[in-house]
Amino acid sequence: SAYLPPAFPQWAWKPPAGEAVSYDPAKANSILDAAGYKKGNDGIRIDPANNKKLTLRLGIHSDSSRDSQTSQFLKGWLKAIGIDLKIESQSMGLLNDNLAKGDWDMLMDGWGTSADPTYLLSIQTCGTLPKDDGTSGNTDAFHCNPEFDRLFDQQVTTFDPAERTKIVGQMQDILYKANSDIILYYANSLDSIRKDSVSKLITGSPDAAGIYPAQTVFWNYLDASPASSGSRKSSSNSALLYASIAIVVVLLVAGGVAVRRRSTATERE
Numbered sequence: 001s002a003y004l005p006p007a008f009p010q011w012a013w014k015p016p017a018g019e020a021v022s023y024d025p026a027k028a029n030s031i032l033d034a035a036g037y038k039k040g041n042d043g044i045r046i047d048p049a050n051n052k053k054l055t056l057r058l059g060i061h062s063d064s065s066r067d068s069q070t071s072q073f074l075k076g077w078l079k080a081i082g083i084d085l086k087i088e089s090q091s092m093g094l095l096n097d098n099l100a101k102g103d104w105d106m107l108m109d110g111w112g113t114s115a116d117p118t119y120l121l122s123i124q125t126c127g128t129l130p131k132d133d134g135t136s137g138n139t140d141a142f143h144c145n146p147e148f149d150r151l152f153d154q155q156v157t158t159f160d161p162a163e164r165t166k167i168v169g170q171m172q173d174i175l176y177k178a179n180s181d182i183i184l185y186y187a188n189s190l191d192s193i194r195k196d197s198v199s200k201l202i203t204g205s206p207d208a209a210g211i212y213p214a215q216t217v218f219w220n221y222l223d224a225s226p227a228s229s230g231s232r233k234s235s236s237n238s239a240l241l242y243a244s245i246a247i248v249v250v251l252l253v254a255g256g257v258a259v260r261r262r263s264t265a266t267e268r269e
Contacts (some may be wrong), residue, residue, distance in 0.1 A: 001183035003116050010165055011117055012173040021179075028081040036245045037082065045082035055084040056105040059098060062089040067108045070184060074106075101134035102142065110187070111139065118156060121171060124180075125149050141180035148174045199227040 003009040014020075037045040037054060045054040058074060060067035068089070073114060075085040090098070098104050113120045122128065126144040130137030151171045158164040193201055201225040 001186075003172045003181065003183065004120065004168070005113065005186045007186070008113075008115055008117075010115075010161065010236070011168055011172075015171045015173070017175055019177075023077070025077070032081060043079070043082055044084045053084055054082065057086050057088055059088050059090050059095050059104050059107040061095060061108060062091055064108070066187070070108065097134075100130045100137055100139075102130075103134075110138075117168060121152055121155070123185045124171075124175060125152055126176075143175070143178055145174055145178065151215055195227065197227055198224055200224050210237045238243045 002011075002013045004013070006012060008231070028069040032045060036048045038048075038055065039045050046052070047054050056078070058071055060071050071085075071087045075087065078085045095107060099107055099109075111120055123138055123140040124143045126141075126149050128138040129142065129144060130139060148171055151167050151174075155164050155171070158167060201221065
């Protein structure tokens with residue numbers, strides 16, 4: 001799936017024909033077999049580098065039932081190709097600390113975005129990498145690509161909508177091929193507005209042209225005011241806010257297998 005959510009069709013992107021990665025356990029098993037990861041009697045593969053079971057750690061948010069439910073699907077998908085998945089439920093603070101330290105195999109993560117994708121793209125740039133001691137930084141998945149950074153700077157100063165869409169599409173193509181983030185689904189949130197109480201609240205339109213409530217911006221409320229007594233009606237207006245929910249993976253084979261850990265500063269770079 002595309003990195004940017006489909007709620008904003010101006011940034012719509014799909015992988016080129018023949019380059020889309022689909023769920024294919026048979027192909028994944030074939031790749032792992034060829035790489036020397038043989039299955040043990042219990043169906044779990046053995047890492048030829050240390051002769052131990054191929055087990056990956058997945059960090060999830062302890063307060064998210066959505067993470068808990070989704071992780072069970074991931075566990076089943078990985079088991080189908082001989083990989084054991086250890087699910088670790090963590091607080092938001094601990095999960096974020098571990099992300100910056102690089103001490104993980106996979107993490108559940110999610111974002112919300114406004115109509116302008118600059119911030120969401122920025123967390124994939126080299127400049128957001130943490131320091132060697134695991135502090136500072138605002139990286140999402142330790143992604144760092146000089147060409148991506150060049151395109152990021154270019155899209156910020158491009159004012160022609162069609163040209164900017166093209167540049168952002170190239171950036172999404174880079175992220176898709178890097179496989180540092182795998183978008184599992186887009187979550188829909190429903191917002192209701194009391195038109196009988198508030199007027200002139202900017203709500204966007206069904207085709208996502210405009211700004212929606214709850215997008216961590218204040219533009220919706222700039223002209224808002226209490227509805228006049230003569231215009232108050234019992235009605236409501238709803239809008240959908242789409243958020244990208246992703247699983248962050250260190251390194252992938254066949255679209256679902258992490259094959260090494262980022263456990264040192266050198267590896268994180």
